[in-house]
Each structure stands twice: as structure tokens, then as C-alpha cells.
Amino acid sequence: MKTKKTITDNTVDPDILTYTVGDDPVLDLRLAVWDCMGTAAHVTMLSEMPLKTPIITQAEATEVRRELGRIAASAQDGHFEIRVEDQDVHMAVERLLTEKLGDLGKKIHTGRSRNDQVAVDVRLHMKDELLAAESETAELAAALCAFGRQAGRIPLVGRTHLQPAMPSSVEMWATGHAEMILDQIENLEAAYRLVDRNPLGSAAGYGVPLPLNRARTTELLGFSATIHNVFGASMARGECEAAVLSALAQLMAVLSRLAEDLILFSMPEFAYFKLPRAYCTGSSIMPQKFNPDVLELVRSKAAQVLGLQTAALSLLHAMPGGYNRDLQDCKGLYMKGLDITRTTLRILAKVVAGVTVDAGKCRAGFTPGVFATDVALRLVAQGTPWRDAYHEVRDHLERLSEEDPDAAVNAKTHEGTTGGIDEGLYARRLAAVAQTIQTRQKAFAQCRERLFA
Numbered sequence: 001m002k003t004k005k006t007i008t009d010n011t012v013d014p015d016i017l018t019y020t021v022g023d024d025p026v027l028d029l030r031l032a033v034w035d036c037m038g039t040a041a042h043v044t045m046l047s048e049m050p051l052k053t054p055i056i057t058q059a060e061a062t063e064v065r066r067e068l069g070r071i072a073a074s075a076q077d078g079h080f081e082i083r084v085e086d087q088d089v090h091m092a093v094e095r096l097l098t099e100k101l102g103d104l105g106k107k108i109h110t111g112r113s114r115n116d117q118v119a120v121d122v123r124l125h126m127k128d129e130l131l132a133a134e135s136e137t138a139e140l141a142a143a144l145c146a147f148g149r150q151a152g153r154i155p156l157v158g159r160t161h162l163q164p165a166m167p168s169s170v171e172m173w174a175t176g177h178a179e180m181i182l183d184q185i186e187n188l189e190a191a192y193r194l195v196d197r198n199p200l201g202s203a204a205g206y207g208v209p210l211p212l213n214r215a216r217t218t219e220l221l222g223f224s225a226t227i228h229n230v231f232g233a234s235m236a237r238g239e240c241e242a243a244v245l246s247a248l249a250q251l252m253a254v255l256s257r258l259a260e261d262l263i264l265f266s267m268p269e270f271a272y273f274k275l276p277r278a279y280c281t282g283s284s285i286m287p288q289k290f291n292p293d294v295l296e297l298v299r300s301k302a303a304q305v306l307g308l309q310t311a312a313l314s315l316l317h318a319m320p321g322g323y324n325r326d327l328q329d330c331k332g333l334y335m336k337g338l339d340i341t342r343t344t345l346r347i348l349a350k351v352v353a354g355v356t357v358d359a360g361k362c363r364a365g366f367t368p369g370v371f372a373t374d375v376a377l378r379l380v381a382q383g384t385p386w387r388d389a390y391h392e393v394r395d396h397l398e399r400l401s402e403e404d405p406d407a408a409v410n411a412k413t414h415e416g417t418t419g420g421i422d423e424g425l426y427a428r429r430l431a432a433v434a435q436t437i438q439t440r441q442k443a444f445a446q447c448r449e450r451l452f453a
Contacts, residue, residue: 017084020325023332025082028089030335032075034124035089036068038117038200040451041220043108045213055110064108067100068093069452090117111210112203115323119199119237122331124221126195126244128444129338131437134188136345137251138433141178143352144258145426148174151357153418155405156272157365162264164370167408169418170272170357175426177258182429184254187247195240198223205234205322222447231321238316238327241334245309248341249302255344256302259295262355266292271361276354279347294347301340308337368400374408375400 028035047054047061056064071093074080086092091114098105151170158168198221201207201214207230218226227233265272275292283289312333315326372393379389393400413419 017087021084021087022328024088024328025084025086027332027335028082028092029075029080031089031118031121031125032080032093033072034121034128035093035117036072036075037124037221037448037451038120038217039093039108040065040068041217042112042200044220044451045216046107046110048213048216049211051211056104056107060104060107063101064097064104065452067097071096072452088114088118089121090114111208111212112200113205115204115234115237116199116202118331119202119233120221122237122334123195123197123199123223123240126240126334127192127440129342130188130192130195130244131440131444133248133338133342133345134185134192134433135437136342136349137181137185137188138430138437140255140345140349140352141181141426142430143349144174144178144181145423145430147352147355148172148178148421149423153406153409154357154359154362155366155409156362157370164365164367166373167366167370167405167412167418169409170362171421172418173261175421175423177254177261178426180254181251181258182426182433184247184251185433187250191240191244191247193224194243196224198226199233199236202227202230202233205231220447220451222444234323235321237323238312238319238330241330242309242312242316244334245305245312245337248337249306249309252298252302252305252341252344255348256299258348259298262351263292263295266355270365271358272365274356274358276351279351279354294351298344298348301344305337305340308333363405366402366405368402369397370405371403371408372397372400374403374411 043056043061043064047056047058049055071080080092082089082092086095094105094108096105097108148171151174154170156168156170156173157164158166158172198214198218200217200221201212214226227236262273262275264270266275275290275295277290279292279294280290281293283291312330315330315333319326376386376389376393379392380386384392409418411419415422
């Protein structure tokens with residue numbers, strides 16, 4: 001039987017190695033920079049431990065950090081490689097350090113397990129990616145606000161159960177979707193706060209008999225806190241991926257509703273909106289077709305992300321305490337969900353920016369019944385009790401007549417309705433989100449620069 005030698009095992013059957021390594025050599029390429037950051041913080045902390053005989057001297061730590069900076073730069077340039085026998089990014093980085101620095105490279109794993117190593121890598125990756133996702137979510141919301149602002153109070157039939165209901169406006173439709181999307185940033189924020197805690201120093205989940213200064217690596221890596229219980233830090237693997245996927249799945253569900261509205265309102269039967277031709281596809285047999293394939297795929301991809309969240313939770317279900325290899329598969333689920341969501345956000349922002357409104361079609365969609373509630377409320381204003389006014393209109397729907405939809409839109413002025421949309425509210429929320437993201441990204445970049453300096 002042929003075998004392969006790895007850093008952690010003397011010999012392993014090639015088929016077993018391939019099966020257990022899985023997609024890690026590909027997925028872990030995305031963690032290389034973060035692995036270098038985590039290792040730089042770890043060796044710095046090791047060099048500062050109060051030991052008679054240092055495991056790593058401060059001069060050696062500087063040398064390791066310098067080399068880690070080179071490896072990180074190589075990874076960013078796409079020149080970093082993970083071999084199957086490396087198994088993962090951690091062993092690939094250790095191999096490169098050992099090749100360059102000799103025995104010094106063999107010391108970097110002291111007091112550390114790949115369990116806490118991958119946990120810190122993934123959390124750093126999540127922090128960076130969640131900030132990017134929040135920014136892209138805000139950009140889509142901003143595109144909708146701009147669309148609504150440009151359309152203004154063009155009347156639009158408001159619908160419930162997909163049936164004509166009450167007078168609305170294009171602005172209220174667009175900013176309503178924008179507000180829902182902005183609210184999803186709160187879910188992304190909750191996920192960010194959950195992952196913004198340092199698991200490093202938990203080793204395999206039971207700590208080590210060394211005076212590790214976990215607060216120091218928390219500071220060096222820019223985490224807001226340390227996960228106190230080392231067993232809990234180990235148990236949190238998979239939970240973070242599931243939490244992030246939950247936030248992404250909720251966001252995608254909201255995006256699927258926006259996509260569906262755009263599909264419906266651009267149908268010839270409605271024709272309120274016209275989709276940009278560049279984002280529609282044709283038919284191989286029907287020359288007249290311009291299909292909203294991209295929006296249909298948003299619905300499909302929303303279902304996929306929900307499925308990925310379910311897969312992550314199912315993977316964790318009834319898993320015993322401590323590390324189990326099942327957890328390896330959470331990483332791919334999280335990364336796939338992240339990629340789908342971020343791509344969808346960027347695509348939808350482009351689609352929204354290209355949508356045009358047919359004001360005539362919007363006004364033509366109004367029928368007498370759309371004004372029924374307004375008529376009943378005018379009776380109330382004359383002193384009729386609401387329920388009596390309701391039945392009066394309900395019992396004589398044939399008496400309803402066409403009304404001016406623009407007047408109906410302008411008649412509603414209370415907060416948040418067609419005549420009471422506060423554009424400044426959305427501008428302030430968007431500005432606050434941008435400021436938070438910018439501050440965090442700047443602090444994150446500074447941590448990285450200091451570690452590799």
C-alpha cells in the first residue's frame with residue numbers, strides 16, 4: 001500500500017488523506033493572510049512570556065513576523081500554495097517558515113492547536129468579510145433610495161395578497177425595500193459582534209501548562225474580547241459559521257422579495273418598471289424575449305443560502321462536546337453562503353440603478369376600488385363611525401369612481417407614508433453605517449501592519 005508523509009502523521013493512505021483533507025487546500029487559500037496574522041500574534045505573545053528560558057526570543061519573533069509578512073504578501077498575490085500533504089493552511093505556513101528559518105519555524109506551534117488556529121483564522125476572515133458585506137448591503141439600500149428619490153411621488157398601486165389595495169408611490173416602494181435591507185445590517189452586526197472574540201490560546205479546547213497571555217493576542221489581533229472558557233472557545237467552532245449563515249440567509253430572503261417585485265412589476269401585464277436590457281437574457285427560439293433570469297436566480301440563490309444554514313445547523317445537531325472532524329465542513333458552507341450573498345448584493349445594485357419607471361403605466365393601474373379606504377375615511381371625517389363607513393363603502397362598491405392618484409398620494413402626510421418619506425433618515429443611517437465600517441477597517445488594517453512590521 002502506498003502512503004504519503006505529512007507533518008503531523010508519519011504515513012497516511014493517499015485515499016484517506018484526500019478524503020479527510022477534502023476541500024481545505026482550496027478553501028484555506030482564503031485564510032492564508034489571516035493565518036499569518038494569527039501566527040504573528042501568537043509568536044509575539046510567546047516571546048513575551050516570563051520564562052527563564054524563552055521558547056522564542058523577541059529577536060526571533062521579529063524574524064518570524066517578517067517572514068510571515070512575506071508569506072502573507074505572497075498569498076495576496078496568488079503565489080501561495082497548499083499541498084495535499086500539508087493538509088491545510090496552518091501546516092503549509094509552518095512548512096514555509098521551517099524551510100526558511102530552520103528550527104525556529106518548528107517552534108511556532110508551541111502552545112497551540114490547529115483547533116484554535118483555524119478558529120482564529122476563520123473569525124478574522126469573517127470580520128473582514130462581514131464588513132465588506134455590510135458595505136455592499138448599504139450600497140444596495142443607497143441605490144434603492146436614489147431610485148425612489150428620482151421617481152418621487154409617482155403613484156403606484158399598493159397591493160396586498162397581490163391584489164390592488166391602496167394608493168402608494170414608487171418612492172415608498174423603493175425606500176420600503178431599502179429600509180428592510182438596511183435592517184439586515186443589524187443582523188450582520190449581531191454576527192460580527194459574536195465572531196469578534198478571540199479563541200486563540202484555547203489550544204485543543206483544554207488549554208496548555210504554559211503562561212499564555214491570551215489578552216495580549218486579543219489586543220494584537222484587534223478583537224473586542226477574549227472567549228474566557230477554553231472549552232467554550234473550542235465548542236464555538238461551527239456556531240459562528242451557523243450564525244453568520246443565519247444573517248446571510250435572512251438578508252437573502254429580503255433580497256428575494258425585492259427580486260420578485262421587480263419581476264412582477266416589469267411584466268407586460270403591469271409594465272410599471274422596465275429592467276435594463278444588459279441584465280436580461282434572450283431565448284434560443286423566441287426573438288422577442290427579454291427574460292429576468294438574473295432576478296429569478298436571486299430567488300434560487302436565496303433558497304441555496306437558507307439550505308447552507310440548515311446544513312450547518314444539522315451538522316452541529318447532537319454533536320458531542322470537544323472537537324470533532326465534522327466541523328471541518330462548516331467552513332465551506334460559510335464561504336459558499338458568503339460568496340453567493342455578496343455577489344447577489346453587487347448584482348442587484350447594478351440592476352436597480354438601471355431600472356426605469358413608466359409613470360403612465362403606474363397611473364393607469366389605478367382602479368376605483370383602490371380608493372375605497374380613502375372614501376371610507378372621508379365619511380369618517382364627516383362624523384360617520386369607522387365601522388359604519390366601512391360597511392357603507394363595502395355595500396356600494398359600484399358607486400366608487402376614478403380619482404386622481406396623485407392627489408391620493410399627496411393626501412397622506414403622516415410619518416413614513418407617501419407624503420411623509422424622510423429621505424434624510426435614510427441618509428443618516430447610511431452615513432452611520434459607512435462611518436462604523438470605515439473605523440473598523442482602519443483599525444483592522446493597523447493591527448495587520450503592526451504585526452508584520
